[in-house]
Amino acid sequence: MSTELEDYSHKRLNILTGEWVLVSPHRAKRPWQGQNEAVNNEKRPTHDESCYLCAGNTRINGEINPKYEDVFIFTNDFAALQKDSPDFSVNDGLLIAQSEKGICKVVCFSPDHSKSLADMDANEIQKVVFAWQKEYKDLGGNDLINYVQIFENKGAVMGCSNPHPHGQIWSQSTLPNEVDKKNTQQLNYYQKNGSSLLGDYLAQELEKKERIIFENDAFVVLIPFWAVWPFEAMIVPKAHKSSISDLNEEEAYLYAEAISVLTKAYDKIFNTSFPYSSGIHQAPTNGEDNSHWHFHMSFYPPLLRSASVKKFMVGYEMFGSPQRDITAEKAAQMIRDLV
Amino acid sequence: MSTELEDYSHKRLNILTGEWVLVSPHRAKRPWQGQNEAVNNEKRPTHDESCYLCAGNTRINGEINPKYEDVFIFTNDFAALQKDSPDFSVNDGLLIAQSEKGICKVVCFSPDHSKSLADMDANEIQKVVFAWQKEYKDLGGNDLINYVQIFENKGAVMGCSNPHPHGQIWSQSTLPNEVDKKNTQQLNYYQKNGSSLLGDYLAQELEKKERIIFENDAFVVLIPFWAVWPFEAMIVPKAHKSSISDLNEEEAYLYAEAISVLTKAYDKIFNTSFPYSSGIHQAPTNGEDNSHWHFHMSFYPPLLRSASVKKFMVGYEMFGSPQRDITAEKAAQMIRDLV
Ligand SMILES: O=P(O)(O)O[C@H]1O[C@H](CO)[C@@H](O)[C@H](O)[C@H]1O
């Protein structure tokens, strides 16, 4: 790697969004005098009577969860998107709005309240992957739905209101901003080069080996060159797969293994249950040709220096560009050593 | 206003960035079981011996602050951007990076450690505006600098590491992402219509009056139609001014008054010193014709339901689009009632 990238402020291009991240490697040394996050390393019970996601418990709307044994999915009781709302639009000069319909679901990863993905083995996580595949197919098959966003908020610091292992799916009629950007960048590249943008990028990374954390026969875990969050990472299939639908059973297992390896390593960085938001970006379900898409799962963890000191994406980051101190290469090395 | 906007999920277009925000008005009622922020309403002393921003105190690098009486500015001791780094770039296939130079400063608003902008009167804030004007001109006049980002992180929850009233200026060689987007949108509109995008928008808002919080002879404080944060607001000059340099002394006072009115109202919403990140977006200092720019100052406050419950921009928001529950119109009404 160019040693200048290790010493001097620079910006790196995110080839998937077309946006830049400011990197200030020299700044990793500044002292921290700001807010510390509460750390909760308390062991949770395997079943919590007051948890609305535990098997057999009653949710706020009165429904009773089944006595599920692995994965359990239900429609979000406080969904941000509605299925049956009217169609409308506002086109009043510079006031522009459109109705947006959708379906939101909650995906419990395990009945065991005490676990997180990091505590589950690849066989258990494979069942979560199967559930995602089914939802992507079913929701995507609905005429109303043109994009299915699968994500997880883990940890109180990431706005997660319940520690029970779970993620969410928000599916909707139009492509959200971030997906729209990645759609454009991948399409332009595919039309120009006839190959997958992320596939070609992966080939470069596998040769350099500077940002690789782990690989198996079907997947690579790496820190992207343009990572924003201190320990941001990405899981990418080696083959050009547009969505998780393209994975067979064996590949679903290898995907689960990649998730397992990364989340376990994360927990070791600061010896704490590592908070993050993760999400899968993949082909829209709009019936168009989406062969330019190469699906990938990203992890955005906020912690920076310890279990209680996070990176704040505030003033400059909100008004200018995202900014990071520790380089992608240093972060990759740290996590690789913990795998 | 279309009553559908009050009841059903929809998306609104941010005309300045070209991006969308998802609005879920029906969701404002969901219960909160997640993280509560620490609230610190403790009265601070007017001078704190351990504060590195107070007058006469010694900073970490050994420099001693002068016994300043109103505004004090110095170069950031842990600057994210460096002035004297070498020029370099990486153009290695899909790995793309460029050196980025810049100058970062800290702006103390007052020697009084106990205050915030909300506790200062318009005459005191006017001195801050004068200081911003001088820095915008001086930094912008430097050949190295093509954009000057003025911002403030207020409150521990916004990553502010010192409660002493202060903001920052990060100035740099290229336009950061958000500025670049707004540059394009304003330029396209200006070329097509021969008028200011924000000026024309303002005319619509002043007629509708649904989202206006306050106005004086030169400025309007409003909640933009596309606001993302629960109580996000914007201060816009009525006349088409490209930057704060275009303000005369009287206008600088009226700008200070607008800041004063908004920050005081904010503190009343939850009866707490209201955290936010604020920033001024204005004409780049790249020597080009920037007459399409209409400067504005935005406030992004995170609190949602109380002094201790904030809105988390996490999973869906990071991977999809920003999302809000309470509508811009409701928020405007709440703040207007507190002015
Ligand atoms: O410069 P400070 O106040 O130490 O740092 C704060 O503001 C910076 C600019 O928005 C951010 O990069 C930091 O994450 C935040 O903690």
Ligand SMILES: O=P(O)(O)O[C@H]1O[C@H](CO)[C@@H](O)[C@H](O)[C@H]1O
């Ligand atoms: O749906 P939850 O877990 O209650 O809510 C959490 O995730 C949502 C989707 O990212 C966010 O909109 C909320 O701000 C966050 O608190």
